[in-house]
Structure formats: C-alpha cells, structure tokens
Amino acid sequence: MDPAITIETLKKDLAELKAALEKKTFEAVSAEAQQQSNLLNNITLEIAITGRAGAGKSSFVNALRGMGDDEEGAALTGVTETTMVPQEYTCPTFPKVKFWDLPGIGTNNFSAKEYLKKINFSKYDFFIIIASGRFTEDDTNLALEIRKNKKKFYYVRSKVDIDIDNYRRSKRINVEDTHEMMQSEKKTLGIIQKESYDNLKALGESSPRVFLISRWDLSKYEFPLLQETFEKEQDEIKRDVLIMCLPILTKDSITKKKAAMERLIRKKAIVSCSVGLIPLPFLSFGFDIGIVVLTMREICKVFGLDEDSLNILANRVGKPVEELKSAIEHTPSTSMITTEFVMNILKRSAMWGAITVVELVLDFIPVLGSLYGGGSSFATTFYLLKDFLENAVKDAEKVLAKAAEPKRRK
Ligand SMILES: Nc1nc2c(ncn2[C@@H]2O[C@H](COP(=O)(O)OP(=O)(O)O)[C@@H](O)[C@H]2O)c(=O)[nH]1
Ligand SMILES: [Mg+2]
Known part of the structure; x- marks a missing residue:
C-alpha cells in the first residue's frame, strides 16, 4: 500500500x-x-447537565455520547426523577470524560446553594443548564451561584425540533417546498432566540446567550456553536480531549x-x-x-x-x-x-x-x-x-x- x-x-x-x-x-x-502524551487516558473532564425535570437532560447526555435512548447503558429518558444523586455516564471510548445527569433543579425545594453542595459542585469542569420552554428562577439562581464560584455555564434551549414542527403545522407549510421549510425553521429559531433572551433578561441576566438544540440532531441548529464555545473556554489540553471524545x-x-x-x-x-x-x-x-x-x-x-x-x-x-x-x-x-x-x-x-x-x-x-x-x-x-x-x-x-x-x- x-x-x-x-x-x-x-x-x-x-x-x-x-x-x-x-x-x-x-x-x-x-x-x-x-x-x-497520555491525555486521553489520564485527563479527566466532568461535564454537568442540569435543568428542571423533563427539560431533556438525560436525552442530551445520550446525544453527547452519540447514543440512542434505548441502548444498553443509556440514561433513562421520559422518567420522573426520584433521586438527588447525580448519575454518571462516561464517554463510550475514553471513560475519563464524564457526563453527569444531575437531579432536576427545583424538585426538592433546595436553594441553588444547597443544590450545588448536594451535587458536589467543585468537581465539574463546566455546567449546561437546559430548559425545554421558559427558563425559571431556579435556573437563573443556579447560574448566579455557579458564576459566583467562578465556573462556566451555558444556557441551552432543547427540543427546538418540536417548536419548528408546531410552527409549520400552524402555518400550513408545504413540506415539499424546501424554501418554505427552510424559512419556517429560520423563523422559529429567531422567535425562540428572542423569547429565551427576553425570558432570561426578565430574570435578571444582563446579556444572556442561549444555544438552541435538538437532541435528535446535534449537527443542526446551535449545538456546533455551543461546542465551539465551550471548547474555546477550556485550557488547551482539556479542549483537545473534548474534541477527540465528542461524537x-x-x-x-x-x-x-x-x-x-x-x-x-x-x-x-x-x-x-x-x-x-x-x-x-x-x-x-x-x-x-x-x-x-x-x-x-x-x-x-x-x-x-x-x-x-x-x-x-x-x-x-x-x-x-x-x-x-x-x-x-x-x-x-x-x-x-x-x-x-x-x-x-x-x-x-x-x-x-x-x-x-x-x-x-x-x-x-x-x-x-x-x-x-x-x-x-x-x-x-x-x-x-x-x-x-x-x-x-x-x-x-x-x-x-x-x-x-x-x-x-x-
Ligand atoms: N423532540 C424532542 N424531544 C426531546 C428532546 N429532548 C428530550 N426530549 C423528550 O423529552 C422528554 C423528557 O426528556 P428527558 O431527557 O427524560 O428529560 P430530563 O427529565 O430532563 O432528564 C423525553 O420524552 C424525551 O424524549 C429534543 O431535543 N427533541
Ligand atoms: Mg432524566
């Protein structure tokens, strides 16, 4: 050869x-x-996924591991959360990279501070706060606490595929018309982007940035941008580990x-x-x-x-x-x-x-x-x-x- x-x-x-x-x-x-030189086997990276029950945390963890929800070892989705214990899911190829499916915020009336203590805050490299609709005070209080502790977090709005579908139905978009399909997607994303911005602004965030995603297709919408953003904010070594481990x-x-x-x-x-x-x-x-x-x-x-x-x-x-x-x-x-x-x-x-x-x-x-x-x-x-x-x-x-x-x- x-x-x-x-x-x-x-x-x-x-x-x-x-x-x-x-x-x-x-x-x-x-x-x-x-x-x-052995960074894939000895650098740990711990990513915390948090948000309210039903926001799409477990689904997002599976998507980050490149997995479907029904696979052996996948996080259970669509179930009511009963524990206050973070669930650990490792990257399928390099187990030092871990995604933590955290308990839903707001389920047990803990304050943000108590919540962070319960989940052993200090071990995570960064946080992803997910909401499938509006963000709530629980989300922003948590963000505030994370910021106080000098760690990074990212707001993610999940399930945008559903919003796009709903918009298309309400406007009777012709699915055969590629132009209309693209326009309706753009339009919906614009609406959600503005809504999430106003929503977080009203909750006291000064210049909120929200990334719109669908767990069903991370190559679409704003996951690539989110990935780029959190990679940029890691040190060189962790950045390379992240790049090499994500699907x-x-x-x-x-x-x-x-x-x-x-x-x-x-x-x-x-x-x-x-x-x-x-x-x-x-x-x-x-x-x-x-x-x-x-x-x-x-x-x-x-x-x-x-x-x-x-x-x-x-x-x-x-x-x-x-x-x-x-x-x-x-x-x-x-x-x-x-x-x-x-x-x-x-x-x-x-x-x-x-x-x-x-x-x-x-x-x-x-x-x-x-x-x-x-x-x-x-x-x-x-x-x-x-x-x-x-x-x-x-x-x-x-x-x-x-x-x-x-x-x-x-
Ligand atoms: N269409 C769609 N459904 C989603 C998405 N993310 C989660 N879901 C669904 O929303 C429900 C709750 O998701 P789950 O991951 O269990 O939420 P959790 O309680 O935050 O862990 C499940 O039925 C998921 O299949 C998404 O991006 N798009
Ligand atoms: Mg869950």
Whole structure:
C-alpha cells in the first residue's frame, strides 16, 4: 500500500515542529510531551447537565455520547426523577470524560446553594443548564451561584425540533417546498432566540446567550456553536480531549479531531525518543513499537472506527453495522492492530530501506541526533502514526457519508 503521506507533507510538519522548538528548549518540550502524551487516558473532564425535570437532560447526555435512548447503558429518558444523586455516564471510548445527569433543579425545594453542595459542585469542569420552554428562577439562581464560584455555564434551549414542527403545522407549510421549510425553521429559531433572551433578561441576566438544540440532531441548529464555545473556554489540553471524545457529527468535527490528533502525535513521537528503544531485526535502529500500537488504537476510537463506536453509530442511524464497515477501506479493526501489524508495515514500506525519513528529521531537528536512537525513533513513530491518521480520516469521512445515506429498502 502506498503511504498516505508524502515527504512534502512530512517536511511541512517538521518545519512546524522546528518552529515550536525554537521557542522552547528541547528539554522543556520533552517534559511537556511526557506529561501530556497520555491525555486521553489520564485527563479527566466532568461535564454537568442540569435543568428542571423533563427539560431533556438525560436525552442530551445520550446525544453527547452519540447514543440512542434505548441502548444498553443509556440514561433513562421520559422518567420522573426520584433521586438527588447525580448519575454518571462516561464517554463510550475514553471513560475519563464524564457526563453527569444531575437531579432536576427545583424538585426538592433546595436553594441553588444547597443544590450545588448536594451535587458536589467543585468537581465539574463546566455546567449546561437546559430548559425545554421558559427558563425559571431556579435556573437563573443556579447560574448566579455557579458564576459566583467562578465556573462556566451555558444556557441551552432543547427540543427546538418540536417548536419548528408546531410552527409549520400552524402555518400550513408545504413540506415539499424546501424554501418554505427552510424559512419556517429560520423563523422559529429567531422567535425562540428572542423569547429565551427576553425570558432570561426578565430574570435578571444582563446579556444572556442561549444555544438552541435538538437532541435528535446535534449537527443542526446551535449545538456546533455551543461546542465551539465551550471548547474555546477550556485550557488547551482539556479542549483537545473534548474534541477527540465528542461524537462525529459533521465533516468539520473530523477536521477538528484531525488537528487535535496531530498535536498528540507530535507529543507521542517526542516521548518515543526518550523511552527504551526496542531493536527490530530488520531495521538498523530501534523504536518504541508499543506507543505506536496504542496510539493507532486510540486513533480508531477518536475517529469512530473501532467496534464499539461503529455499533453505537449503527444503532443511532438504524443501519446494520456491516453496512457502515463496508465504507472503511484502510483502517484495520482494533484487534488487528498489534506489534506484528506495525512490523509488517515497516517491512513493506520502501521508505525504510533508505533512511530518508530519519535523515530528514535530523535535518530539521538536529537535537534528536544527540539522543541515542532519537532521530530514528521520532521519525518512525511520527511517520507511522501520521500515515495511519491520514487513512483513518478518509475512512471516518466515508463512514459518515455512509451513515447519512438514505436507508436501503428491504
Ligand atoms: N423532540 C424532542 N424531544 C426531546 C428532546 N429532548 C428530550 N426530549 C423528550 O423529552 C422528554 C423528557 O426528556 P428527558 O431527557 O427524560 O428529560 P430530563 O427529565 O430532563 O432528564 C423525553 O420524552 C424525551 O424524549 C429534543 O431535543 N427533541
Ligand atoms: Mg432524566
């Protein structure tokens, strides 16, 4: 198989890395890489979803995990809340990312302060306050308390799909008329946006921002904007974890995941220089094959190409998992990604006969040459992972397109 990346793209990457290294010493960059290279497994992120009973909290948690409501392990929806205990739901691929389905505000007559104490306020990274109609004093009191405690929160208005439907019915919109359908959607969103703004303003919020969503399609309305907003307000590391853990909704989410994964690969390649190098009989140098295997598996998960993610997606879109898998051309299933698999790529790759890539790396980043095997370890790890990533991105795009195709008639 031809490599998915060329020497030219590699040069571009190396030039960027070189520029980054000019700002800091290699030791500093290396220490930082050590700390951050395992971020998908050791950075925790706890997102709290709160709001009144029936607002759509549990449904939103399921949507954030890319799941339907009827799946095993999904949050129960449409049920009356009886407990005051936050329910924990982990991201299906990286369990250090958690979505907390909080008890309904206002159900037990707690003050906002008491409520926050009950739910163990301090552990959450940020809050999402959901309402399906009007926001109430309970919501704004909670927001006020969260703000006092210097944490971020976002107002979300759920179920806008229902509002759009209702508007269309009341105006007898012709469903065949795409223009009318689009106009009526825009019109309804405008109305809700204004209503929510006035509603929160009347409750004392000075310049409220509300994000309109439907749990049935997070790629639509204002979920993408909400996602962008909360990502922006996280530190770099948590932002990348968020990007890599949220489900793939659009091509744009694939692009963002790719950039985050590239940042991670750079760190992994740097770390690979300073760990024990394993010599391989057919290569003139050693490198840490374990890092490569693990990262390739992580790439599969991030791009929804592992078995679990594919099953979840198949269930969500109501298609057989085999149909989605048929769109994957390059990426092997995670169980196939082993040391042997990586060695086979190396054996087959003509580039490794001549050590061009290693020379190239040392050309750009000579400091690696001073570490025993550093240049070759970096080059091998970097090159293998970038190549794997390029292919995974192509496959993820194909799976996304396949999932969106109209269902086949039986
Ligand atoms: N159409 C539509 N229904 C929703 C949406 N979000 C939640 N629901 C429905 O609203 C009801 C209450 O949702 P649930 O998530 O259980 O609310 P919770 O009490 O806040 O956890 C359920 O029947 C959901 O299916 C949405 O965005 N669109
Ligand atoms: Mg619930």
